[in-house]
Amino acid sequence: MDILYKVLIDPFVQMGAAPDLLVQTVWEGLVSGVLYALIALGFVLIFKASGVFNFAQGIMVVFAGLTLVGFHEMGVPAILAVILTLGVMFLLAVSVERVVLRPLVNQPDIILFMATFGITYLLIGFGELIFGGNPKRMIAEELYLPTGSIEFQTLGGFVQLQKIDIAAAVIAAIMIAALAFFFQTTRIGRALRAVADSHKAALSVGISLNQIWVIVWFTAGIVALVTGIMWGARSDVSFALQVIALKALPVLILGGFTSVPGAIVGGLIIGIGEKIGEFYWGPLVGGGIESWLAYFIALGFLLFRPQGLFGEKIIERI
């Protein structure tokens, strides 16, 4: 009975007793959730348009961040460095399309998936060769990102919000809204959705798959750069980031691989669930559940709702 009390009742008593702590925990969860959602968004973009699960999305985040910092270290002004980095991400998109996707067109998905493994390790090696293996500081101030924190008194305690986190949430929201608008209402957006739905029909109306793939990988590169800046500003830019990027997997299982809103909601659920789980239930097992709770939730979803919250249920007509 004692254990049941500790698991089922005590955490909620604690939440009620110190609501300021609960708000703080939820906020922190929300912030890491936004970053998970951004990474997951990169995955969804590419998965929808080409059916490829892009294992390299995580390293693209690191690579974009390192390139940005690298340009700045060479003495390029921050804003110009962002533009140059975007150029590098565009070159990356073009070369991935030319060298990897085009020769492998019509191959089974698993081959393309393995090819993205190849891209991952190529980028790791290439990145270490150019930028070295040491973590680097993100040029947050130079990019006019706010620092410090605001505190306010509420619910009988203090809640502290980092300004950079607020900025991250706002920028992520703007970017997602812009992407949604672009996808919904323009010719290229319509072509992207068309390719996501049916390759052969898209070809028959004159949409060039090659061109769409470049656009999609470039868009994923832009998302990666934004994620790299935001995440880098909270800690550092280092190759360790790409392991955290694997958290996007449970996010995608939760949200559905083909759904942009799913990536966002899934990211937030995982982020908040993780922090709350760690804070209230973690002590019961000696802490550290933050690192596996996401996968545990994903496992539950795979058992009961494999298409995720927003994914398409695939019904095969026989």
Next chain:
Amino acid sequence: MRAPGDGHGTTAGEVLLAVEGVSLSFGGVKAITDVSFDIRKGEIRAIIGPNGAGKTSMLNVINGFYHPQQGRIAFKGETRKRMRPYVAASQGIARTFQNVALFKGMSTIDNIMAGRTLKMKTGFFWQCLRHGPALNEEIEHRKFVEEIIDFLEIQAIRKMPVGKLPYGLQKRVELGRALAMQPDLLLLDEPMAGMNLEEKEDMSRFIIDVNNQYGTTIALIEHDMGVVMDLSDRVVVLEYGRKIADGTPAEVSADQKVIDAYLGVPH
């Protein structure tokens, strides 16, 4: 309906597409062997034959999905090299598929608008802003799409996601998407498969109207012989990947080889 093969005077038109000695195989399987025929401007050309005769493969070759190992294809007098489907589309070839291939998550309007992709020219920059030229262009093309919607009598479903529509209507939307491309040559792969009599009559009417009003050249594959005989100006008959007959509906239906192919020959 018209009498079979009356041809409304267009059978003598110039050759729009010429297929010469085309052979296609997949590994050891010969899908098409040395087939030649032509499609003339303004006509309705039917390709018929028993199951597995290579009709859809033929359409895929014309459309650029498959590349024949031998033979050549000339469209508008220009012999084409190895080409991709989106190039065929930009040259003015549109098509529908045997098993409807629509963008299921998108609405009827968006599906037909997708057919306008090649006609829309504003650059990426304006597209991103959806302002100025891009917005004007969007409105102009939307008008054209509304005309097609009126023409095909699908006003009621314009905002519905096509995945939810009944099969007959999906086929109609797919035709609409192909028409949105304002093609010179329209390829229809079994436009009436799986339809009931009323839907077939509607579809036949649309095909004839497209041909008459827009002067679009049409090549179609169809199993319903009644429909083929009513609609088409000339018929090419394939069997086991070879051409066994070519001519007006009256000619081919009297051809002994065609009768044998369809009814079987006693051995």
